[in-house]
Every structure is written in C-alpha cells, then in structure tokens.
Amino acid sequence: MPSLKSREIIKFMAAFSGIMVIADYFLVLPASLSSLAKNVVTWGLITANFAFVLGLVNMARLHARNILKRVPGQWYFSAVLLVALIVMMGIGIVLGQADPNYSWLFQNGLLPLEGTMYASLGFFIASGAFRAFKARGVDATILIGAAIVVMLTNAPVGEIIWSGFPIIGNWVMRVPVTAGMRGIIIGVAVGSLVYALRVITGKEARYAGVE
Amino acid sequence: MDYGALLALFLTLAIFSYIYKETVIFRFAEHMFLGLATAHRMVAAYKYVVDNAWTPMMRGDFLIIGGFVFGILILLMLSKRTEWVSRWPLALMTGATVGLGVRALISVNFVRQISATFEPFALRLDALKALDVVGVLIGTVTTLAYFTFTYRHQGVLKVSSRIGRIVLMLGLGGYFGNVVMSRLTLLSGRVVEILKTLGLVPA
Amino acid sequence: MAKINRLLKTLYEDPKVVYTLLWMTLVIPYLSPLGLPIAVSPRTKTAYDTINALKPGDVIILSVDINAGAWGELGAGGTAIMRHLFEIPGIKIVIVNFDVQGHIFALRILDFIDKHGKEYGKDYVLLGFVPGGKAVGGAALASDIHKVFQKDFYGTDTSSLPMMEKIRSYKDVSVIVDVDWGQGTEAFLYQWVGPYKSKLIAHMTSMMAPTFEPHYNAGNIIGFIVGIRGAAEYELLAKKPGVGVATTDALSASHLLVVLSVIVGNIVYFSMKRRR
Numbered sequence: 001m002p003s004l005k006s007r008e009i010i011k012f013m014a015a016f017s018g019i020m021v022i023a024d025y026f027l028v029l030p031a032s033l034s035s036l037a038k039n040v041v042t043w044g045l046i047t048a049n050f051a052f053v054l055g056l057v058n059m060a061r062l063h064a065r066n067i068l069k070r071v072p073g074q075w076y077f078s079a080v081l082l083v084a085l086i087v088m089m090g091i092g093i094v095l096g097q098a099d100p101n102y103s104w105l106f107q108n109g110l111l112p113l114e115g116t117m118y119a120s121l122g123f124f125i126a127s128g129a130f131r132a133f134k135a136r137g138v139d140a141t142i143l144i145g146a147a148i149v150v151m152l153t154n155a156p157v158g159e160i161i162w163s164g165f166p167i168i169g170n171w172v173m174r175v176p177v178t179a180g181m182r183g184i185i186i187g188v189a190v191g192s193l194v195y196a197l198r199v200i201t202g203k204e205a206r207y208a209g210v211e
Numbered sequence: 212m213d214y215g216a217l218l219a220l221f222l223t224l225a226i227f228s229y230i231y232k233e234t235v236i237f238r239f240a241e242h243m244f245l246g247l248a249t250a251h252r253m254v255a256a257y258k259y260v261v262d263n264a265w266t267p268m269m270r271g272d273f274l275i276i277g278g279f280v281f282g283i284l285i286l287l288m289l290s291k292r293t294e295w296v297s298r299w300p301l302a303l304m305t306g307a308t309v310g311l312g313v314r315a316l317i318s319v320n321f322v323r324q325i326s327a328t329f330e331p332f333a334l335r336l337d338a339l340k341a342l343d344v345v346g347v348l349i350g351t352v353t354t355l356a357y358f359t360f361t362y363r364h365q366g367v368l369k370v371s372s373r374i375g376r377i378v379l380m381l382g383l384g385g386y387f388g389n390v391v392m393s394r395l396t397l398l399s400g401r402v403v404e405i406l407k408t409l410g411l412v413p414a
Numbered sequence: 415m416a417k418i419n420r421l422l423k424t425l426y427e428d429p430k431v432v433y434t435l436l437w438m439t440l441v442i443p444y445l446s447p448l449g450l451p452i453a454v455s456p457r458t459k460t461a462y463d464t465i466n467a468l469k470p471g472d473v474i475i476l477s478v479d480i481n482a483g484a485w486g487e488l489g490a491g492g493t494a495i496m497r498h499l500f501e502i503p504g505i506k507i508v509i510v511n512f513d514v515q516g517h518i519f520a521l522r523i524l525d526f527i528d529k530h531g532k533e534y535g536k537d538y539v540l541l542g543f544v545p546g547g548k549a550v551g552g553a554a555l556a557s558d559i560h561k562v563f564q565k566d567f568y569g570t571d572t573s574s575l576p577m578m579e580k581i582r583s584y585k586d587v588s589v590i591v592d593v594d595w596g597q598g599t600e601a602f603l604y605q606w607v608g609p610y611k612s613k614l615i616a617h618m619t620s621m622m623a624p625t626f627e628p629h630y631n632a633g634n635i636i637g638f639i640v641g642i643r644g645a646a647e648y649e650l651l652a653k654k655p656g657v658g659v660a661t662t663d664a665l666s667a668s669h670l671l672v673v674l675s676v677i678v679g680n681i682v683y684f685s686m687k688r689r690r
Contacts, residue, residue: 005295013299014306021310025609038557039274044307044550046264046278047300049256051285056253059245077242084246092254097517098568102254106518108215109222110251113244114482115401116226122398123230125391126436126668127429130675134683139380144680146384147391148673154392154620154643156450157666166453172385173627175343179350180382182324182628183375186351187358189320196309196316207305208298230433255514255543262565311549315604319634323608327632347631386624389641391672392665393487393621395440396642399664400486402440403657412444 011202017044018200060085084109146172213408220408223401350378432675439671443663450666452659457630458647461615461637464589465495470504472588473581477602478520479513479594484619490658491617491645492519492593497527498652499591500538506577507538508559508587512551512598517542517567535575542567544601552601556584556610584610591615596622599635607634617644 017040023029024037063078065071071078088109091102135141152158153169198204225240260282268275281300288297328351331344356368357375364372406412424431468474476499480488499507511517520540532538541563544551554562559582563572572578580586584606592599592614599616603626606612613636616626620641630638639648642665645658 010298010302013302014309017303017306018310018313019306021307022313025314035274038554038561039277040303040307041311041550041554042275042561043278043281044304045554046260046275047281047285047304048550049260050282052252052256053286054288056249057289059249077238080239081242081246084243085250088247088250089253092250093257096569097254097258103518103521104215105247106251106515107522108219109243110247110515111482111485112219112223112401112404113226113240114248115397115404115485116223117244118483119394119397119401119486120226120230122394122668123429123433123436125394126672126675127432129391129672130432130679131429133676133679135680139376142377142380143384143387144676146381147387148676150385150388151391151669151673154388154641155666155669156452156643156662157670159453160450169385169388170455171343172381173624174631175346176350176378176381177385177624178627178631179347180354180379181624182328182347182351183354183358183378185320185628186324187355189316189324192312192316193321196313199305199309205302208301231430252514259543262569263562267564308549311553311605314553315549315608319604319608319629323632323634324628327628382624389620389623391669392641392643393619395665395668395672396620396661397483397486398436399440399444399642399661399668400489402437402664403444403661406441406444 007205008202010208011205014205014208015200015202018196022200146176216408220405223405227401349374350382354378354382432671435671436668439667440664443667444660447660448663448666450663452643452646452650452662454647454651455644457638457640458644459651461617461639462498462648462651464613464615464637465498465502465591468499468502468505468588471506472504473506473508473586474499475587475590476507476509476520477590477592477594477598478509478511478516478523479592479596479598480519481513481515481595484595485519487619487642488593488595488617488645489519489523490642490656490661491639491648493523493526494645494648494652494654494656494658495591495593495617495639496523497654498648500527500529500532503530505537506581507532508578508581509538509540510544510555510563511542512544512548512601513595514543516598535570536577539572539575539578540567541572548598548601548604552598552605555601556606556612558583584612587612589613589615591617593617594622595619596625599626603629603634615639617648 020033020037020040024034029037060082063081066075066078067082069075088102088105091099091105095102097103133144133147135144149165149169150172152161152165153173158165158169195204199207222240222243225234225236226244228234229237264275264278268279281303285297285300287293328348331340336344353371353375355375356371357379359368359372362368403412476496478492478496480492499505509517509520511520517540524540529538534540541559544555544562551562560572560578566572566575590602590606590612592602594616596618599614599618599622602612602614607614614634615637616630616635617639618626618641620643623638623640626635626638629635639645642658642661646655646662647658649655649658
C-alpha cells in the first residue's frame with residue numbers, strides 16, 4: 001500500500017480524472033460513470049476558485065509585513081494596496097457586485113487603472129518602432145515590410161496613400177499569417193497531445209512538484 | 212461635480228506619468244491597481260463558490276462536497292508541513308484540464324486545421340483563390356518543417372525550413388501590425404476618456 | 415545637413431519626443447475629425463448578415479469577455495453588436511462571460527443601449543462569470559448550462575427564469591456571439607465548435623486576431639470582427655456610427671507616425687552606421 005505522500009497516488013489521480021473526462025466524451029459510459037466524470041469537471045472548477053485564495057494570502061502576508069516593519073519607501077504603498085483590497089472585497093462580498101458602490105469603485109478606480117496600464121504600451125511600441133525595429137538582414141526586412149503593409153491596411157489612411165496596401169495586407173493575413181499560425185497551432189497541438197499522454201500515463205508529474 | 216470622473220482622470224494621468232519618469236504618484240496608482248484587481252478576482256471567486264457549490268450542496272447535491280474537500284486541500288499549500296496534501300487537487304485539476312484539452316485539440320487544432328488546408332483543393336476556385344490555397348499549403352508544410360528538430364536541416368528539409376522561416380517572418384510581421392493597432396486603439400480609448408472629462412469632446 | 419543629423423540623433427536617443435508626437439496624433443483628430451472613408455471587409459459583413467438573419471425563437475449565447483484593458487478596443491464593437499441583437503425581435507439572449515470583469519461591461523452596455531422592449535428573464539438574461547477558464551468552464555457550459563449557473567448574476571434561480579426553461583445546453587443554442595480578448599473564444603472553439611459544431615461569431619482584439627485567423631479560414635469561426643476597425647465597419651453596416659468610426663481618424667494618424675518612425679529610425683541607424 002503506497003504511503004499517502006507517494007507519487008503513485010498523485011499520478012493515479014491525474015490519470016483517473018484525465019481518463020474519465022476523455023472517456024465521457026468518446027465513449028457511451030453508464031450513467032453513474034458519466035455523472036462521476038461530470039463531477040470531476042465540477043470539482044476542478046470549485047478547486048480553481050479556492051486556489052485564488054492562495055494568491056490573496058501571499059499578497060496580504062507580504063504587504064502586511066511591509067507595514068508592520070515600516071519598510072522605508074514601501075510601507076505606505078503597501079497600506080494603500082491593503083486598504084483598496086479590503087474596501088473593495090468587503091463591499092463586493094457583503095453588498096454584492098451589483099451594488100452601486102462596487103460598480104463606482106470598478107468604473108472609476110479599476111477600469112481607468114487597468115485600461116491605462118495596457119494603453120501605456122502604445123507609447124513603448126512607438127518609441128520601440130523608432131529605436132529597435134532595424135532592417136539588419138533579409139528576414140528582419142521581410143518582417144518590417146509585412147508589419148508596415150498590415151499597419152497601413154488596418155488604418156483607413158493606407159487605402160488613401162495607395163490602393164494596393166489593403167490588397168497586399170489582406171493577402172498577408174490570408175496566406176502567410178494563416179499558414180504560419182496554422183503550422184504553429186498544429187505543432188502546439190502535437191506537443192500538447194504528447195504532454196497529455198505523459199500526464200495520463202504517469203510519466204509527467206512536475207505540475208505537482210514531483211519528479 | 213463628477214468626483215468619479217475626476218478620480219478616473221487623476222488615476223489615468225498617474226499611470227501615464229510613468230512614461231516620462233517613475234513617480235510617487237505612479238507607485239501609489241500601481242499599488243491601488245493591484246489591490247483593486249485582486250479584490251475583484253476574489254469577489255468573483257466567492258460568488259461562484261456560494262452560488263454554484265454551497266447552495267446546491269445545501270439543497271442536497273452532496274457529490275459537490277468533493278469540490279469543497281479538494282478546495283480546502285489546495286489551501287494546505289500555505290504551510291510547509293501540509294504542502295504535500297495540496298498535490299492531490301493539483302493532480303485532479305491537471306488531469307481534468309488535460310482530458311478536456313485532448314477532446315478539443317484532436318478535432319479543432321489537428322483534424323480541422325489539416326482538413327481545412329486540403330479541403331479547398333476539392334472545390335472549383337478561380338486562379339487567385341487557387342494560388343492562395345496552394346500558398347497556405349506550402350506555407351503550413353514549410354512552417355512545420357522549420358519547427359522539425361528531430362532531423363538535421365539539410366537537403367530538402369533545409370530548403371523547406373528556409374521557406375518556412377520566410378513565411379513565419381511574413382506572418383509575424385502581420386501579427387506585429389495587428390499588435391500595433393491593438394495597443395494604439397487602447398491608447399486612443401484612454402485619450403478619449405481624458406478629453407471627455409475635460410469637456411473637450413462630447414460625452 | 416548637420417542640423418538634420420543632430421535632430422534625428424536627438425529623436426533617436428530621447429523617446430519623449432516620440433511620446434509627445436504620439437499624443438498629438440491621438441488628440442488632434444478627436445478635436446478636429448478628418449472623416450476618412452472606411453471600406454467594409456467581407457468577414458465583418460458575414461458576421462453582420464448572420465446576426466441579421468436570426469429569427470424569432472433563436473437562442474444566442476452572447477459572451478461579453480471584455481476587461482478594463484480591452485474596453486478601449488472592444489467597447490465600441492460590443493455596443494454595436496448588442497444594440498443590433500436587441501433590435502431583432504423574438505430572439506433570446508443569454509449573456510455570460512469567461513473574464514471576471516465581463517459582466518460589468520455587459521451591464522455598462524445594457525444601461526447604454528435601447529432594449530426595444532426586451533424584458534429581463536423573458537428575452538435576455540445575464541448569467542455572469544463562468545470560472546475554470548476555457549477548458550473546464552467551456553465544457554461544463556456546453557453540457558449543462560443550469561448546472562454551471564444555478565443562479566443568475568442577480569442571485570435569482572436560473573430555473574425560475576421563463577426563457578431558461580427550454581435552454582439547457584449547446585443543443586438549444588443557434589449562434590454564439592463572442593466579444594472577446596481571447597479567453598472565451600478558445601473555450602467556445604474547443605468545447606462547443608469542436609465537439610458539437612456550434613456556430614461562432616467572434617469580435618476580438620486585433621492582437622489576438624492572427625492567432626484565430628486559421629480558425630476563421632477553417633470555417634470554425636463564421637464571422638470575424640477584428641479590433642476597432644471591425645467595430646467601425648459594423649457600426650457603418652448597422653447605420654449607427656459611433657465611437658468606432660470616431661476612433662479610426664486617430665488610428666490613421668497614429669499608425670502613420672509609427673510607420674514613419676520605423677522608416678526614419680532605419681535611415682538614422684544606417685547613416686550612423688555608415689559614418690562609423
């Protein structure tokens with residue numbers, strides 16, 4: 001009988017859940033087994049939500065320590081973080097996400113912050129295009145050429161500069177982008193299938209920190 | 212006076228200040244973002260567990276207890292002594308995810324992609340569309356040749372992987388063009404919000 | 415010539431000049447619109463025509479997977495699509511989201527558009543967030559919507575909502591319309607289209623579009639609205655120009671700046687290299 005800590009139990013659990021889910025799709029299982037397979041999926045959903053608590057606890061620990069130790073140059077920022085976390089979580093859990101206060105915090109706090117974080121990348125793309133996008137060889141020149149054509153296809157001004165840009169740009173999206181991405185998708189699919197087989201046959205258990 | 216819009220304007224400009232220099236205002240906004248984003252994620256997780264696990268369990272669906280058990284087990288990762296127990300729910304989740312992935316991968320990413328590459332050859336197409344179809348076939352095969360590392364790239368494989376590399380460069384160039392549009396659109400979205408708050412464009 | 419070289423070298427070494435120019439290309443077109451023409455692409459037209467052809471009784475899963483980072487790009491298109499869906503009489507709309515923030519943006523759009531008399535619970539429902547992501551959540555939703563959503567977003571029992579009586583799984587859904595930055599589209603592709611051949615229309619960010627281009631060409635995605643350009647095209651087709659159309663001028667100016675930056679950057683680089 002393997003001990004509770006053994007790798008065999010972990011590998012067996014991964015194999016069992018994987019095989020149940022695959023079998024439920026490809027075979028006609030008895031009702032009890034099919035129900036078990038669907039419950040395995042549901043347990044996965046519930047477990048995923050519990051896993052977020054891990055991130056919350058780690059974050060809270062780190063920033064609470066900063067405040068208690070009065071880490072110079074950091075503790076007041078940690079205080080801001082924890083206050084924002086507690087206030088929004090408190091309102092969301094107690095009053096619900098449909099509450100106007102929660103909605104206000106989201107629309108006027110989280111939305112502008114997150115939107116601007118992503119939007120800032122536009123500036124770095126513009127300066128990167130100027131400083132880093134160099135036609136150092138044939139391959140780089142092809143890449144830059146394709147990028148310029150697609151950019152001028154996406155922007156309505158491209159058609160005004162030259163009517164050929166949308167034709168070439170759409171061809172780039174239809175043929176090389178499709179072909180390249182298709183090759184990558186098929187390659188990734190083969191790799192993922194191999195990984196799935198390794199997990200199900202127990203050859204791979206590093207997802208659980210086990211060799 | 213719309214205090215919400217003013218707060219949004221302040222936070223937007225605080226984040227944008229990073230472009231010029233990392234400032235105290237930026238760090239304040241950054242930490243506030245982390246706190247709010249984490250809170251929002253936790254509220255969503257709480258709501259799901261209450262609505263779709265706790266409530267059905269109270270109504271008699273006792274098999275759902277399995278989910279709670281595994282959920283609590285994964286929390287044991289927080290202590291080094293009990294960390295080993297959290298591997299079980301990880302194994303369950305990985306197995307289920309891998310199983311669900313296999314169902315989809317085979318049909319959508321493998322069979323459908325390969326059949327879509329060859330299906331158009333059975334159709335009557337005009338010359339330009341036919342060239343496109345041949346181009347996609349050659350591009351796909353040569354891209355796969357480029358990523359084949361089992362054999363040394365020599366002879367036919369060397370030529371096809373070189374063509375595949377060119378196809379990939381064109382494809383990545385197209386991808387970059389789309390990334391630029393995506394980022395600039397997001398940026399213009401924030402600019403519009405700033406202009407609306409300042410009253411320079413209609414709301 | 416020396417002055418031009420010094421200017422170009424300054425541009426090269428100090429990115430703040432490029433940042434300032436970018437601000438100008440984004441702000442000025444909003445204050446003084448250029449009104450450049452926009453051609454409609456076949457992929458957007460197919461999406462519009464598919465939605466336009468919906469009949470009373472058809473059930474639509476509308477997945478609003480917009481987050482704060484993607485609102486700028488998907489908000490206009492999401493609004494145009496939802497507005498169009500609510501104009502079509504007799505269809506039933508089930509709104510879900512695979513992104514934790516999606517329902518908030520769904521509510522934001524619902525508050526903004528004219529619902530044309532559609533009633534909550536009878537003609538449309540907001541079920542909320544499907545956790546577990548693309549694999550687990552998507553598969554669970556396809557097989558039993560009621561099992562995933564025992565309650566709707568407002569806490570009402572799903573089984574008590576009149577329209578949900580007959581809507582239980584993928585079999586009851588006519589079309590999926592996915593407004594997404596990428597998360598939900600994979601869920602629908604792999605867990606709905608793959609196993610059950612469901613029909614999928616996707617409106618996604620231009621950054622994610624190349625990844626799904628092969629799926630569109632393979633027929634897995636039947637209508638494809640890409641980025642703010644696609645949103646502008648959809649607004650024109652629906653004859654209700656909005657934020658999408660207004661943004662394309664700023665898009666044109668800023669894209670021109672990036673293209674010129676690449677060209678000028680290369681000129682500066684090669685002239686500096688030659689001098690060395």
